Amino acid sequence: MADLRRLAEFGKFGSGVDRTAFSEADLAARRWLAGRMREGGLEARIDRLGNVCGRTPGAARTVVIGSHTDTVPKGGWLDGALGVIYGLEVARARLAAGTAKDLGIEVVSFQDEEGTFLPFLGARGFCGELEETALAEAQGKDGRSLLEAIAQAEFSGAPVRLDQSRQVAYLEAHIEQGPRLEAEGRRIGVVTEIVGLRRFRLTSEGRADHAGTTPMALRRDGGAPLLAFLARLGAEFPVLGGPDTVWNIGSVALAPGASNVVPSAGEAVLEFRDGDARRLDRLEAAIRGWVAAANAGGDASLRLAPIAREAPTAMAPALGRVIAAAAQAHGIEPLWLPSGAGHDAMVVGRYIDAAMLFIPSIGGRSHDIVEDTAEADIVLGAQVLSDTVARLARRDAG
């Protein structure tokens, strides 16, 4: 708790923190973290990208425990910081207990999970997914290029990299960022998968006309077919989707936007998320079918343009069951749930077994300075994660 609270001083903003990747606060926090790792007996370094890694010495096999210490602007104090400090705590506890030789810990704070310059920059670098052209093209929200930010940070540690010959698993703890644990009265969540996302821009074209003098039959309304489509989505997705499918129509606009002018155009942004790629395919096929059907009638001119697409990433079920067993040993029945938000585990989980542990978010709030979790839940999460590693060590030895 003391380390979590100390870390929240870097970039403190009201009750939250503003510590975007490569900001002064972020760089200072990463240097402080490496120092705390060394004070705790870990071998620590910060690589060129800003990934901080602290490793317990001597073990041939390790578990990577990580998340990220960068935040969104005006974000919360826990978010990714929680999982990093959990890792530090577990590593120190195992060093103190003399068990770190059996199965070591590599604690990692990945850089720029939040995408100030490039989403999942550190995790993608860790996995060898980054190409130099992507690095060279990335621009930060502060006007700097990513390469300028990297140069100014002057980090020079050896690359923090995936090593499947040594690392047996990746564990990430995080606040839920949603209301389900709280709503169901559960204190620990085990993530089944990180959901995939498809996001589209839907546009519609028509012709502006006087809304009083133009009979309905002589209009080409740029708004009505769009509104009919959006309502159809709202009516049919509850049937077509699975129990955990979520969708959102976040923005709608009609042009020119005057009460007495028939809209000449409309635009909406819609997205849907699910852990099952085949279900995402079915939902996309459905909306493409509705667009085609609307346009076939001749009255509509709808166009669907993809603007984001993320594949679902399954967490390793066996690893999740170890977390669940550790929770049950504390008398806690965990909730298995998908993660509706992206995490570093989404990237790392494509290469090695990965699992995520969630603790409740008060009111489901996150990415906001009001984000918080009860201290008892924070402590319980650390204990369950520590016990998970102990169980993995026994399994690894056995």
Place this chain on the structure above:
Amino acid sequence: MADLRRLAEFGKFGSGVDRTAFSEADLAARRWLAGRMREGGLEARIDRLGNVCGRTPGAARTVVIGSHTDTVPKGGWLDGALGVIYGLEVARARLAAGTAKDLGIEVVSFQDEEGTFLPFLGARGFCGELEETALAEAQGKDGRSLLEAIAQAEFSGAPVRLDQSRQVAYLEAHIEQGPRLEAEGRRIGVVTEIVGLRRFRLTSEGRADHAGTTPMALRRDGGAPLLAFLARLGAEFPVLGGPDTVWNIGSVALAPGASNVVPSAGEAVLEFRDGDARRLDRLEAAIRGWVAAANAGGDASLRLAPIAREAPTAMAPALGRVIAAAAQAHGIEPLWLPSGAGHDAMVVGRYIDAAMLFIPSIGGRSHDIVEDTAEADIVLGAQVLSDTVARLARRDAG
């Protein structure tokens, strides 16, 4: 045609005109008009409000022929100017033919039909509908108050007023401002009624949440119930409305408007128009019922606020039949149609028999500098209006 073209020089803006009420161009146009009336042998004056009236001398009974010479910003060259110049032409023709003694003409250009300061200002003043408080409160779009604009115009003629003991009818010619005449290949329209209008703001309240991490069942979406309502309107109004009912959803907005945030609120503006007040009542009752039904489910928080309401105004059928007969004498079968836009006849028609004659708008366009009508149609309209007055004079004498 020469007078119409000369009038279009006042406030000329590209192929259209920008001659809003009480602008320098508008005042100059009204002075020019009064001068042309006098040159044509009419007794002309401009009253305090800016209403221009030219009366053929000597007749105990008159027909008022009017419309307005003010325009919307960047408007068309015909719009209301057409009906005023038609009146001037008919008056001059009757003076020249020596028939103006039997049934005189009062040509009127009403002030501010377009509502730069106060919609239908001149026509309402003509009918004695204006209260001093409404005059004192009206503000122009140029920052002046109406009273300042009136004072600066320095018009001082006797009030142009309704006099039912003298005026037997009101005739207004206007461009259609819609596509029906053109679409049906008709050159003359006779207006059945000026439709009534009801306009509402529909708002919806919800709660912003992360659109990935918040399950559908735990959301209070500020957008979805609004979109469902709007689609219901689009689906049911074609059944509930009459053949000439028109409606429009001109603007929709969701807040905060981010793709991955569940909308916290939504807002739309909707309107519908019809010539039958009972049908407007039924449509309003239907949408109020849908709002109540949506809110009764507990998932929605919709609110409907009226923002404009205009009663329909029937034109005098007998007077319309005289226009139709005059058209038929030219070999033209006129189209009887409602006016979806408001006109000075809407105000005047509440007090004396009124009728409107429409001529086609090319492409249905108006309130835009591209507004135009074929010259042959402009000339035909003047002839039909002139013959209409001749028929009224015979009827009045008989």
